[in-house]
Amino acid sequence: MLFVNLWAILKDPKLWEDPTKFKPERFVGRKNEFCLLPIGSGRRGCPGEGLGLRVVGLVFGTLIQCFQRNRIGDEMVDMSNGARLTLSKVTPFSDLMPLRESRPFW
Numbered sequence: 001m002l003f004v005n006l007w008a009i010l011k012d013p014k015l016w017e018d019p020t021k022f023k024p025e026r027f028v029g030r031k032n033e034f035c036l037l038p039i040g041s042g043r044r045g046c047p048g049e050g051l052g053l054r055v056v057g058l059v060f061g062t063l064i065q066c067f068q069r070n071r072i073g074d075e076m077v078d079m080s081n082g083a084r085l086t087l088s089k090v091t092p093f094s095d096l097m098p099l100r101e102s103r104p105f106w
């Protein structure tokens with residue numbers, strides 16, 4: 001089995017300008033190059049690419065359009081990365097949520 005260290009590739013200053021800065025526009029027009037690889041590549045690349053990328057845009061657009069977003073408190077949300085095989089937050093969003101008074105409907 002082959003694991004590609006995408007985290008290191010995406011933070012490589014030889015490939016990306018200011019690799020740790022949040023600059024979503026850096027991805028505009030770049031699709032499935034070997035320095036990006038969001039959906040894999042080659043014969044085992046993601047067959048759901050077309051559907052997946054359309055749905056991501058649709059879901060984010062709908063969320064932004066339909067919901068008002070506020071931070072829970074005055075503090076910035078801790079976005080630091082944990083060290084696991086897959087990328088995870090050190091502090092999960094669920095730890096930041098106030099406990100619900102009643103059970104959710106599900």
Ligand code: HEM
Binds near residue numbers: 037039044046047
């Ligand atoms: C934005 C959404 C998606 C992302 C980021 C994503 C990402 C990936 C990645 C990284 C791989 C591994 C590719 C590799 O090993 O080179 C993969 C494989 C796969 N994806 Fe997706 N995927 C997405 C959506 C979908 C959807 C919507 C479907 C099906 C409807 C799908 C079905 C699959 C399948 C079946 C594989 C395994 C392909 C194989 O091993 O031959 N994916 N995907």
